[in-house]
Amino acid sequence: MKKITVYKSTTADGYTAFIKAKEFIQKHNLEYELNKLTETAVPKKKMKKFLYFYTSCNLTETLDVTEEEWRLLLTNKWYEKVLDIPEEDxxxxxxxxxxxxxxxxxxxxxxxxxxxxxxxxxxxxxTVGFNNSEFGLYIPKSERNYQLKK
Known part of the structure; x- marks a missing residue:
């Protein structure tokens, strides 16, 4: 069984991406839980595993997030702050x-x-944000098969 959890940011980009994701989720009749990042923090353990997943690092390796990946993930203000501190931190x-x-x-x-x-x-x-090609993983297998037959 799959459970979708959305942590919504408050930026303009975040709002637009959230609306697109929400429309996709509703179109495919998927249930999800919505949390606002300002009210509910992502559990650190889950976020750390996400960074490993996002960067394609193996969990046994040192986490290596490139500058480009940080830029795509973070607001400009935070991206600049992150680059000012040592990589290991x-x-x-x-x-x-x-x-x-x-x-x-x-x-x-x-x-x-x-x-x-x-x-x-x-x-x-x-995923971070909404990318139509990545969102296929959220659609149940039975619906994907139905769409392929159609």
Whole structure:
């Protein structure tokens, strides 16, 4: 079972991306939980796993977020702040300030087994903002198959 959780940012880019994501989610009749980053922080463990997923780093490796990836993730003000601190401290700095730093909504897809337990192996899978090509992973397999047949 999949559960979608949206952490909405308050920036203009974030609002536009959230509206597009929300329209996609509603069009495909997907249930989701909405959290505002200003009110509910993303759990650090989940956010750290997301950064590994986002950067395609292996969990056994050192997390390496490039300047370009930081630029895409963060507001301009926070992007500049992040580049001013040592690389090894950047991820923790962003995680401590995630509610202010992220430019677009962060959308997670958590997988649960039949007993309702979170599959931690897939924790952190998600997207930042809305990209139509990436959002296919949120559509249930049965609906994807139906669309392909159609």
């Amino acid at each position: 950047r991820a923790d700095f962003v995680l401590d300030n995630a509610n202010e730093a992220f430019r677009k909504p962060i959308i997670f897809m958590d997988y649960y087994d039949e007993q309702g337990c979170l599959n931690e192996e897939y924790e952190g899978i998600g």
